[in-house]
Amino acid sequence: MRIDILTIFPDMFPCVLDASIIGRAQDKGLVDIRVWNLRDWTTDKHKTTDDTPYGGGGGMVMKPEPIFAAVEDIRGEEDAPVILLTPQGRLFTQAMAEELAQQERLIFICGRYEGVDERVREHLVTDEISIGDYVLSGGELAAMVIVDAVVRLLPGALGYERAAAEDSHATGLLEGPHYTRPPIFRGWKVPEVLRSGHHAKVAAWRRKQALKRTLERRPDLLARAPLSEQDKQWLREMGYQGPFKNDSETE
Numbered sequence: 001m002r003i004d005i006l007t008i009f010p011d012m013f014p015c016v017l018d019a020s021i022i023g024r025a026q027d028k029g030l031v032d033i034r035v036w037n038l039r040d041w042t043t044d045k046h047k048t049t050d051d052t053p054y055g056g057g058g059g060m061v062m063k064p065e066p067i068f069a070a071v072e073d074i075r076g077e078e079d080a081p082v083i084l085l086t087p088q089g090r091l092f093t094q095a096m097a098e099e100l101a102q103q104e105r106l107i108f109i110c111g112r113y114e115g116v117d118e119r120v121r122e123h124l125v126t127d128e129i130s131i132g133d134y135v136l137s138g139g140e141l142a143a144m145v146i147v148d149a150v151v152r153l154l155p156g157a158l159g160y161e162r163a164a165a166e167d168s169h170a171t172g173l174l175e176g177p178h179y180t181r182p183p184i185f186r187g188w189k190v191p192e193v194l195r196s197g198h199h200a201k202v203a204a205w206r207r208k209q210a211l212k213r214t215l216e217r218r219p220d221l222l223a224r225a226p227l228s229e230q231d232k233q234w235l236r237e238m239g240y241q242g243p244f245k246n247d248s249e250t251e
């Protein structure tokens with residue numbers, strides 16, 4: 001996979017992209033991430049990427065010319081998704097990370113100031129993504145969040161392949177608790193079942209814990225999660241009274 005990121009603050013990226021899982025994924029050749037300085041596509045001596053808004057008002061708006069020129073250069077003849085980071089985009093989820101991880105190429109545009117000229121959104125961008133209902137100063141952190149979530153899904157990126165499949169949200173549920181040594185810390189014990197070596201019992205315990213945790217913290221997820229009849233029974237026993245995914249389909 002190749003990922004191109006367009007920004008006026010390229011220096012923000014190396015620390016995050018070169019570390020840990022993303023850094024290793026690049027070293028292994030699973031992903032080629034290139035961060036581009038938008039100013040390299042400006043034509044004036046001040047390398048201007050923004051201008052005052054038409055209609056007045058405060059703030060600055062990112063000019064369309066360098067963004068179009070950069071994307072057209074970087075994309076070449078290939079047909080790559082061009083993603084604008086914006087608090088007005090569709091809300092980023094694990095399902096979207098999985099979709100993006102299937103792509104050969106991704107191009108991200110990081111906005112700044114009041115955002116980008118509307119013509120970029122209308123005529124260049126193919127997708128608009130928000131990482132949450134709050135406003136950041138720029139799209140760089142949002143791009144890093146999405147790149148991290150996508151790259152760790154690439155086959156070979158994680159040391160332990162099943163980890164991503166069991167993570168919170170990948171299963172539609174929150175993951176249950178984890179423990180490591182020592183078995184007793186300050187008098188607090190690791191649950192006995194985890195030390196039993198009984199794989200089926202451990203799996204059942206983990207599944208129940210994931211259901212319990214989701215019920216306690218994000219009951220809204222339960223109505224959409226793929227659940228077995230056993231899961232549903234456990235949830236009812238835990239006091240969940242809401243709907244399940246297939247309820248309406250089976251009625």
Ligand code: SAM
Nearest residue numbers: 085086087111114115130131135136138139142
């Ligand atoms: N005036 C814009 C609005 O109200 O929609 C917000 C501009 S924000 C200060 C500057 C840039 O930060 C945006 O162009 C976008 O690239 C990025 N940004 C801010 N919040 C974001 C979010 N929640 N998700 C993704 N990108 C965001």
